[in-house]
Amino acid sequence: MKLNNELLNKITNEGAKKALPSIFNLSTTLLLLIITYCVITSLLILSQGSPFMGQYFFTPDSLLMLITGILALIYACKLAFPDNNLKLHEKLIPFLPLSILLVYFINLTLSQNTNILVSCLKLNDFKCFFHMLKINLLPAVIGTFLLSRSFPTQHNWAGVHLILSISSFSYIILRLFEAPLNPLQMFIWHYIPVVLLLSIGIIIGNIIKRIGN
């Protein structure tokens, strides 16, 4: 063990870090996210004067996204600790409501008139995607900072769950300002961006690994 003596001396001189603050408790993290989203929503209302479409809030898609967001947040918080290694089926649980939503959209789309579907396909609603990116930015930075302060051993999954959670909440916020034109429009310009943004989660996972571990 002589090789390690120098290292041990260095480590013990620095001393142990204090236990993680309660920021990684689910309730605290959720509260922090809710505050962040409230600020974002108020800023959106004040700066853009977007029409508030609150009447569309509690539709099945928003509810499913809320469940997805909360579940993903729970698992992101769990993955912040090294001894909370999750099995594959556990890590896939937040994707269950997301998959149900996919089935829901397919079902709604198939029940529509073909002409409406074609018009939705022609609609280039890129602005929804950019709005979602804008809404995601601040919570993603906060989430990455928090996760990098912990020690996730499954960093890519932690990043994916973090982004899934944030994107799901952003989906609900975006929904507050947009009346649903058509299920296909919702699917292409709201649901698919959430799925696409998951790839950023892997990048965030690698960032977390570089900064924290």
Next chain:
Amino acid sequence: MNHSKEDICNKLMIESQSGNNASYQKLFEVIAPIVSCIVGKKVFNETDQNDVTQTILMAVHNASHTYQQHKPFIKWLNAICSYKINDHLRHHYKRSELESTEEQDFQKNAFGAFNTENKIDIKRMLKSLPKEHATILRLLKIEGYSVKDISKAFHLSESSVKVRMHRIIKDLKDKFGSQK
């Protein structure tokens, strides 16, 4: 892992988190042999063993704030150990894969050019090697004998012929690789 060690580590870690440096030092004295034992089971190269052990100890230090006092310490330590060991093994296999591809390229370039005599002087290469190594190389790579034939002729096991061949190629690569 016996139960008492778990209790000792748990107690020492709780004391360390509350700012007791002496307990922290004692904790590392207790866990260092455990960590090297875990590493020794999965990493066989002695130099790598020391490197990985140190990386894990450093990781334990960096992650010390993520230990939750009501949870078992050894499980937490094991999670960090397997994370770092897997990380090391992933890099190790990636590196050896790359080396073996480079080696294959070298063999292809060096021995493939034998007939055309336009790249490396094989005689010069053979002269630079010890006599036994040169013979093994000549028989295996130039005259086309099998590993089995050579192992019988030299009274060696097949695996040791392969190991020697691997070393010869590496040696040649170091000497002539830059002259390609």
